[in-house]
Amino acid sequence: MYPRDPSLRPSILPGVLALLASTITLTDPAGDARGDGGYVLPTRPAISAEMLDLRAFSAQxxxxxxxxxxxxxxxxxxxNAPSGYSAGVxxxxxxxxxxxxxxxGETGLRVRGQGGWAYHLRxxxxxxxxxxxxxxxxxxxxxxxxxxxSGTSLVIDAAVPGGTYGYWVTNSVYTPLSPGGxxxxxxxxxPTLLQAGRAGAPTPVDVLAPSSDTLAFTSGTLAPVGETRDWVSLTLMALGAAGLLLTVVATVMVWRRLAGR
Incomplete structure (x- = not known):
């Protein structure tokens, strides 16, 4: 039985969050780093489609x-950036x-469906x-x-709370000559321009999405990948509701005992 002092009770929250915060790995088709298929990449400096081609994304x-x-x-x-990476954004x-x-952000895309983003890494x-x-x-x-x-990958450590999330991942062409890069x-x-077939085309040349999903470049919307529900927050809400329910039940039991005396 737990002590009466709540501060002395063991917390199950860290264990719950640890179970929910699992590793996910998502893949992206090869050879699709040309926007809607018609983007023409700059040649000065020489930037190949392979440098911009998203292949996999993992989070842990x-x-x-x-x-x-x-x-x-x-x-x-x-x-020739000191970081060793300067082809994409x-x-x-x-x-x-x-x-x-x-x-x-400034990608020219919007979230498809419900919800939105809470953290943006660039x-x-x-x-x-x-x-x-x-x-x-x-x-x-x-x-x-x-x-x-690391090899052909970027390894990014960020102050995003551990959890299992949905993600939108895009890759655009980098240039140090614009304010936002x-x-x-x-x-x-x-030779220094990124050419598209229409004005107002989305900035990314590749997005993390199945090959059958072309809506990013036709409707300007991108669906999240990974865990599309925030189970961490939903679980915290459920734990809070359960705690409140237990408090109500305990209070009713106390009242009944007092009334029976």
């Missing part, structure tokens, strides 16, 4: 945060609980950032994630 708890690994067909560094949006931001040749969005839509910049290059597509042709 790491210490007090999460470790994300993004793999490509090749890992290019056409701008990798955006990872982490699904929030019961709401979140619907616009996927890795470019110039560094990495992490932004949190609260339930009111306020954005807060958090500590910059740690990024390492992203080379946006346009209809003009040129």
């Amino acid at each position: 708890p790491q210490g007090e945060g999460m470790r994300f690994t993004v793999s490509f067909s090749q890992l290019g560094n056409p701008w 990798t955006d990872i949006f982490v699904k929030g609980a019961l709401g979140g931001q619907q616009v996927l 890795v470019t040749g110039g560094g990495a950032t992490l932004v949190q969005a609260d339930s009111q839509g306020t954005l807060t910049t958090l500590a910059a994630p740690g990024v390492q290059v 992203v080379l946006k597509p346009g209809t003009a042709a040129g």
Whole structure:
């Protein structure tokens, strides 16, 4: 039987979160880093489609945060950045609980379906950032994630609470010549330009999605992959409700005992 003092009772919350925060690995088709199929990549500097081609994404708890690994067909560094990675701009949006931001940053894409993102990681040749969005839509910049290059992958350690989430992952063309580091597509042709077949085309050249899902480049919406429900938050809510129910039951039992005296 638990002690009367709640502070002395063992907490089951860490164990529950540990069970929920499992590793997931998702794959992406090869050879699809050309947007809707018609994007023409810049040739100055030389950037190949393989450098921008998302192949796999994994997420797992790491210490007090999460470790994300993004793999490509090749890992290019056409701008000779000290980080060893300067071909693309990798955006990872982490699904929030019961709401979140619907616009996927500056990608030109929106969330498909219900919900939205609570954390946004961005890795470019110039560094990495992490932004949190609260339930009111306020954005807060958090500590910059740690990024390492491993073979053809980026290994990203970020201060995102351990859990099993849904994700939106995109990859765009990097350029140090724009304020945000992203080379946006346009209809003009040129060796330093990213050419698309229409104005206002989405910025990413590849998104983490099944080969049959082309809506990102036709309707401008992207579906989450991974665990599309935030089980951590839902479980915390269930635990809170169970605790409240136990309190009510205990109170009723006490009243009955007092009434029977």
